[in-house]
Amino acid sequence: MEELRLLGLDFGSATVGVACSDGLFLTAQPLTVIRRKHETKLRQTYQQIEEIVAERGINALVVGLPKRLDNSIGDRAEKTEAFAADLERRTGLPVVLWDERFTTVEAHRILDAGGAKREQKEAVVDKLAATIILQSYMDFLANHPDEKDDLLRKIKES
Secondary structure, eight states: OOOOOEEEEEEOSSEEEEEEEOTTSSOEEEEEEEEOSSTTOOHHHHHHHHHHHHHHTOOEEEEEEOOOTTSOOOHHHHHHHHHHHHHHHHHOSOEEEEEOTTHHHHHHHHHHHTTOOHHHHHHHHHHHHHHHHHHHHHHHHHHOHHHHHHHHHHHHHO
């Protein structure tokens, strides 16, 4: 099987956590956190993501969608959907929106269990959340071959 890579993104109001898959969709590794000065200033954020896509040979992006507990879409999720649509247009790659409920909570739990101090958490929580989002999606694909085939088809068409 040809190696393919996914990029996981945790899109927040001031940061974007970034994680990358291995070439077989088995493991996700944290990469970086992209920071911006204002929520609406996205030009440099898009540029940095495009650079990562080119450098790492990314084939598709997985963006965490912050749904509400009742599964509805709020303001933050609408902004995330717009961000994902822009990424798809700019990169020409498939973008998957993946439910990210509780990923930041899980990232904090993992860091607390490891004894991380507050300053350490702030530096890594977003990229850890992106890693959890991406790993969750890859685990889903491993158990749903039809969904994986659909993603592979979209990658070939892009």
